[in-house]
Amino acid sequence: MAPPPPLFALPPNLIPDDANPPWMNKGDNAWQLTAATLVGLQSVPGLIILYGGAVKKKWAVNSAFMALYAFACVLVCWVCWGFRLSFGDELIPVWGKINVALSQHYLLEPAFLGKFPNATMVFFQFVFAAITLILIAGAVLGRMNFYAWMLFVPLWLTFSYTIGAYTIWSVNGWLSVAGLIDYSGGYVIHLSSGVAGFTAAYWVGPRLTKDRERFPPNNILLMLAGAGLLWMGWTGFNGGDPYAASIDASLAVLNTHVCAATSLLTWLILDILVFGKASVIGAVQGMITGLVCITPAAGVVHGWAAIIMGICSGSIPWFTMMVVHKKSELLQKVDDTMAVFHTHAVAGTLGGVLTGLFANPKLCNLFYGKYGQYVGLFYGFHMKDYHNGFRQIGLQLVGVVFIITVNIISTSLICLIVRLIVPLRMSEEDMEVGDEAAHGEEAYAIWGQGERSENSRFSTYNDMETGEAKAKGHVEMT
Secondary structure, eight states: OOOOOTTOOOOOSSSSBTBBBOOOOHHHHHHHHHHHHHHHHIIIIIIHHHHHHHSOOGGGHHHHHHHHHHHHHHHHHIIIHHHHHSSSSSEOOOOOOOSSSOOOHHHHOOOSSSSSSHHHHHHHHHHHHHHHHHHHHHSSTTTBHHHHHHHHHHHHHHIIHHHHHHHHHHHHOHHHHHHOOOOSSIIIIIIHHHHHHHHHHHHHHOOOOHHOOOOOOHHHHHHHHHHHHHHHHHHHHHHTTTTTSSSSHHHHHHHHHHHHHHHHHHHHHHHHHSSSSSOOHHHHHHHHHHHHHHHTTTTTTHHHHHHHHHHHHHHHHIIIIIOOOOOOOOHHHHTTTTHIIIIIIIIIHHHHHHHHHHHOOOHHHHHEEEEEEOOOOOHHHHHHHHHHHHHHHHHHHHHHHHHHHHHHHHHHHHHHHHHSSSSBBBBHHHHHHHHHHSSSSSSOOSSTTTTOOTTTTTSSSHHHHHHHHHHHHHHHHO
């Protein structure tokens, strides 16, 4: 007869071993990997098919491919040097020391935060870096030279993204230590991508005039499928940033979707009141601005604040896009294909400032583990803690200025360097053709089994084959 189990024995699945060290929480590790995968799905295939469906048919392949390339390129750069620049040992207050994140010894050690290994953290932070570059691509779709984009991605990741990530998210970063609140990337991802995308669009130059005047989506239903993946993937985007399967993660997820839905409805109502029609493209824009706006605040504000933020994010970016844009010479001059400036720079700034107003000290304690340092201005008034309230809103504004400055300078320098090597913009002749000129491929077969048009200058048919096909067609018709 087997002896009875010890009185305080752990269940077999909780007993530590070499693969499950005592410091690791299996539930947190599983959630973190799931959250990272959800964010990855926002890019692949989410933004791939959103971009592919939202652009003119001749640019569908190129737009989708720019996103796919960025995702792959960022991952290789991330493990070779990007992660340690963003989250490694301090080199200067805005940048870490360069090093790889590839060795077994490093990857299986505890991460700098959370109860899971570095390998999980590296993957989780990678998907955020990747989507930032893909968002930038949205501003230059329909004309940027693909070879210039291949150079731009690793350079911008290295000399812009890592600076913002270290400064605001690393435990040793300048603004992180000062107390700026960026729950999940309103500054590091959205404000950065909006400003960098707008700056890159300035240097690349505009699309063809006829494309700027008429650029209809080639497949709105495909675009909606991508938008749906983007929205649902935000569960991991904001829900993964407490680095634990905690009550704060639950709050962040709910606030995220409440704000997005409110913003979508607000944008939709404005479209109906002003233009007389309910636009599905407008609804998608409102959804995106809501998701962006709540990102810096997701787990540190109450649900009623998420509603207010949704109303603001559905109306203020709508106003800048529909009214201010038409009156501003600069905004008219710069060809921002997917309106990344309005949906990410404006909405990201709005979210950062509103976070400085609505951040609840008790909820901040759940996230940061520090009570009293993070106090939204409205709570500062309520608690008569005016110093910390004004300090918080001041830090949020300093963060906006810092990210804008870094991204204008770094993106401009990178574009100037890249154009010394290859042209930033495709030739006028290639832009007339689109995908087939850039990649020798087209998104849709318009007849038969996908043969290319005989009039295409890239056709694989020779003159003899074309003549035989014409003759055969003439015989069949007669």
